[in-house]
Amino acid sequence: MGKNEILERAKSFLYKNGRLIDRRRFEYLFEGGTKEAVFSALRAYRNEDGGFGHALEADIRCPESQPVPTEMAFMILDEIGYGDPGLLDGIIRYVRSITLPDGGVPFVFRSAMAYPHMPWWAAERDDVASINPTGQLIGMLCKQQVRTDIWKEEWFQRNTAYIWRAFEQEKPHGFHDGIQWITFLQHTPEQEKAAPYLAWIEEWLQQPGIIERDPEAEGYVQKVLDWAPQRSSYAGKVISEAELNCHLQALIEQQREDGGWGISWEPVGPGAEAEWRGFVTVERLKTLKSYGML
Template sequence: MVQSNVLEQARAFIYSNARLLDRKRFEYLFEGGSKEEVLRALKAYQNDDGGFGNALEPDIRCPNSQPVPTEYALYVMSELDCFDADILNGIIRYLKAIAVPGGGFPLAYRSLQQYPHAPWWKIEDDGAASINPTGQIMGYLLKQKTRNDFVEEEWFKRSLNFVKKTMEQGTPAGYHDGIQWITFLEHAPESYRSIDTKRRFDEWLASPGVIERNPHAEGYVHKVLDWVTGPQSYAAQFVTEAEIEEHLSALIAEQEGDGGWPINFPAVSSLGELEWRGSLTVERLKTLRAFGKL
């Protein structure tokens, strides 16, 4: 167990700086708060078309619906293990409307460029499907049990096939693609996760440089605890207990004086940075608790 002031200081940071959604997530996860309060805060980011925008993804400040924040909305409901029917119905309507004819969803739309956004959000083609965020979107849709009447619709079946074909053609381009593979593999039917695909993915995860082993590495890298957020994480099989303990100690030491954890990339704005840090601080606390450090 670590000293209780880790949680206390993080709590003070969250209530002082985090957006309402992450305050409600913290309440639910650590203080006996309700799922309904989290869902109510999440719903505020949903547009009339059913998709999510309004800076739910802090690097994309546009109000318009975008695939990545819609993916994140599914993540929040997965975290709660509660897929609200009203929110989900809107998401399915949105995804059906934006699905690429050959299956899958774009990474983003150029409309985001009319608003402040991180420099890496450079979108040239609105119609190109991307494994990010299609893999996790499909994984969460397969995980939820709220409704399944859409699974035989063509947009859904084509999107399943898009992910399957993408995974059969190679390996992830990096962390952001890798987590898409993981969520999909965890929830997809056996026919969509072949032994060969899993073997190649496992070999990729185990290869040098994919999981950053140095707990003090700087820059935009993804370390052990980014991949292994708890003992049951898929990538846990590729790291040692000693590595996990070393990274847990480093993670605790990275907590800043204001109680929050830092981001390792440039923020769009001071507000965007606080929004990211609030979300990340909730995630860091979840990891510390999962490994018995809180």
């Protein structure tokens, strides 16, 4: 299948099924669309506290701000190169407000349970810190160069201290923890302190069952291109060029007849499935582009 056909089929799928935010991302990444169009769509998911809700994470349907949808908004800002100080400042304000007394932010707040949600988005308390999504939120705040003043603030240092403690006390439980570790360790200014942890992560990634090496594996597994969605991804250190090529070819073949890519988990409902597939389709196109396949 030619590059143009892959893109055209995906575009058709997105315009039939995708959310405005994902159509705007597609337009920016592949058709010369503007950052402002992405910002405008993203603002619809933001609350007055600066955090994000409103099913930006499509299996958390509550309107209230939640940590993981805010993490997703941050990743979209990073994807397009920032440019809207208000969105970034709001994220900073929200993360500051939900930082727990001993550092860290919760995985999910109980408010998610008042609306449709998948079982893993349930919480009994609002005061339990979790490395997911604290690691990526703080790692991305280390990576961005727009608001470097926050790095010395007490709440930020409290979060950093929590992350280092968590690394000492526990090991990552699979993919979702692993990417939290990697993002923080890659971007913390304390690179000398990070070095032994990164060396350990490199060994951990090579253990059986961490990276799914079979491109046709089914079920909720994280394959080579989930771990290394970009040519610059850290996990690429432990993936051979031959494996990459094999998985890239499989990814092209896994584009469905309707032009989108599927998801590997049960979503909260049919609408959420269409929303997720739109998001994932843009992610798959980004991967193919990064590896020179588009």
